[in-house]
Amino acid sequence: MSIIRTEDLCKNFGDLQVLKNVNLTVRSGEVVVIIGPSGAGKSTLLRSLNTLETITSGKIFLEDKLFQRVERGEVREEMKKEEKKAALLEMGMVFQRFHLFPNMTVKENVLAGPLYVQKIPKGEAEKRALELLEKVGLLDKADDYPSHLSGGQQQRVAIARALAMQPRIMLFDEPTSALDPELVGEVLSVMKDLASQGMTMLCVTHEMGFAREVADRVVFMADGQILEEGTPEEIFNQPKTAKAQQFLASIL
Amino acid sequence: MNGMTRILIWMPQLLKGAQTTIIITILSVAVGLILSLFLALGKMSKHAVLNRLCSGYIFFFRGTPLLMQIYFIYFGLPQFHPALTIRSAFLAAMIAYTLNTAAYLAENIRAGIQSIDKGQFEAARTIGMTGAQTMRYVIIPQTVRRLIPPVGNEFIMVLKDVSLVAIIGLADLTKVTRAISSSAATALVYIPAMIIYLVITALFQFVFNKLEKKYSVYE
Numbered sequence: 001m002s003i004i005r006t007e008d009l010c011k012n013f014g015d016l017q018v019l020k021n022v023n024l025t026v027r028s029g030e031v032v033v034i035i036g037p038s039g040a041g042k043s044t045l046l047r048s049l050n051t052l053e054t055i056t057s058g059k060i061f062l063e064d065k066l067f068q069r070v071e072r073g074e075v076r077e078e079m080k081k082e083e084k085k086a087a088l089l090e091m092g093m094v095f096q097r098f099h100l101f102p103n104m105t106v107k108e109n110v111l112a113g114p115l116y117v118q119k120i121p122k123g124e125a126e127k128r129a130l131e132l133l134e135k136v137g138l139l140d141k142a143d144d145y146p147s148h149l150s151g152g153q154q155q156r157v158a159i160a161r162a163l164a165m166q167p168r169i170m171l172f173d174e175p176t177s178a179l180d181p182e183l184v185g186e187v188l189s190v191m192k193d194l195a196s197q198g199m200t201m202l203c204v205t206h207e208m209g210f211a212r213e214v215a216d217r218v219v220f221m222a223d224g225q226i227l228e229e230g231t232p233e234e235i236f237n238q239p240k241t242a243k244a245q246q247f248l249a250s251i252l
Numbered sequence: 253m254n255g256m257t258r259i260l261i262w263m264p265q266l267l268k269g270a271q272t273t274i275i276i277t278i279l280s281v282a283v284g285l286i287l288s289l290f291l292a293l294g295k296m297s298k299h300a301v302l303n304r305l306c307s308g309y310i311f312f313f314r315g316t317p318l319l320m321q322i323y324f325i326y327f328g329l330p331q332f333h334p335a336l337t338i339r340s341a342f343l344a345a346m347i348a349y350t351l352n353t354a355a356y357l358a359e360n361i362r363a364g365i366q367s368i369d370k371g372q373f374e375a376a377r378t379i380g381m382t383g384a385q386t387m388r389y390v391i392i393p394q395t396v397r398r399l400i401p402p403v404g405n406e407f408i409m410v411l412k413d414v415s416l417v418a419i420i421g422l423a424d425l426t427k428v429t430r431a432i433s434s435s436a437a438t439a440l441v442y443i444p445a446m447i448i449y450l451v452i453t454a455l456f457q458f459v460f461n462k463l464e465k466k467y468s469v470y471e
Contacts, residue, residue, distance in 0.1 A: 093378035099371035113379035
């Protein structure tokens with residue numbers, strides 16, 4: 001079963017075509033890593049999937065059901081409101097710049113979704129939050145405010161916050177790009193754990209080591225298009241397109 | 253009689269005037285704050301009617317003199333309809349200051365909300381919060397901290413603007429001071445009166461500094 005599938009997804013910012021007919025599928029349990037030069041549309045693609053950006057045209061399917069069909073900037077077909085809301089909650093999102101709620105403690109950040117959105121009892125939500133904080137190795141920071149944490153710790157809390165909604169898929173938008181180099185490892189290790197536990201993941205990242213090691217499939221994007229996709233070996237060892245060869249030569 | 257004794261004799265009257273000044277200031281800014289939250293949200297709303305209504309309100313109350321608003325509410329409204337008569341000058345003053353300060357506060361609140369990082373709205377949305385939940389749990393708590401300095405400023409502005417209430421016959425600190433000055437034929441009374449204003453201002457500053465510290469725990 002596919003968790004996410006797009007059909008001819010296009011996105012324009014004014015006259016600028018950021019995404020051109022993107023067809024992407026992420027199957028259940030798969031770890032897909034999107035790589036490519038900056039400006040390729042990687043983040044926009046991710047953000048389009050959970051409607052942080054409204055697409056210009058194309059279709060998005062979530063768990064094989066049509067989520068949205070858009071033509072010329074207008075939504076032509078869409079899930080019913082309740083169904084749509086539930087479908088969006090199946091996607092957890094981790095941002096480049098964490099975006100933790102600074103007015104809440106670490107625990108409250110993780111609690112907020114289950115408590116206010118899923119309306120589960122406080123005791124139960126708290127238990128879930130503490131379990132997740134333990135999972136990301138930050139149980140001892142539960143009562144601290146995010147501003148007292150390092151970037152790596154903040155990002156791990158952000159992962160716990162997304163996991164607290166018990167999503168079917170996790171979207172990572174360059175989760176380590178804003179981190180000091182020595183903090184990248186701790187975030188990647190949490191992501192590797194997640195992958196090994198069978199979480200479906202779609203990651204935009206520049207961490208090629210992570211892509212090689214963890215990805216089931218690597219997608220190479222440039223100029224708003226998917227130019228190549230395949231196993232890490234195929235993409236890293238025998239890139240077919242000139243753009244991919246050039247990109248990989250420049251970063252490796 | 254020497255100066256000190258005279259000041260002591262005036263003191264009860266001056267403090268009575270100061271009391272009126274303080275009550276009008278605190279009540280109108282407090283009620284104005286509640287009103288201003290709705291005005292700010294209304295002005296940011298995508299709902300066209302609500303948006304125009306709130307923008308128009310803010311434009312009107314910031315764009316006309318407070319003195320004229322007080323006159324109009326107390327003397328003007330009864331001429332349009334007898335039911336609009338406000339017999340109590342105190343109540344009329346309260347209404348005028350509340351409506352006026354709400355317009356200024358609303359712009360502060362709007363600026364406060366709009367200064368919050370867009371990522372906060374996005375993060376709230378990805379965990380499924382509705383717009384109202386995002387405001388209540390994420391945006392407003394963060395805005396409160398940023399609003400403390402401008403609200404403190406508004407208190408101090410209103411404190412001095414209250415001296416306008418003399419025109420509808422209320423005896424605030426400035427009015428009492430002027431009355432004493434003319435009946436005793438001396439300007440000496442201005443000295444204790446100004447000191448009282450400074451003491452009240454200092455108290456407001458003290459409270460708002462404390463609040464700012466308290467709400468800065470997470471920064």
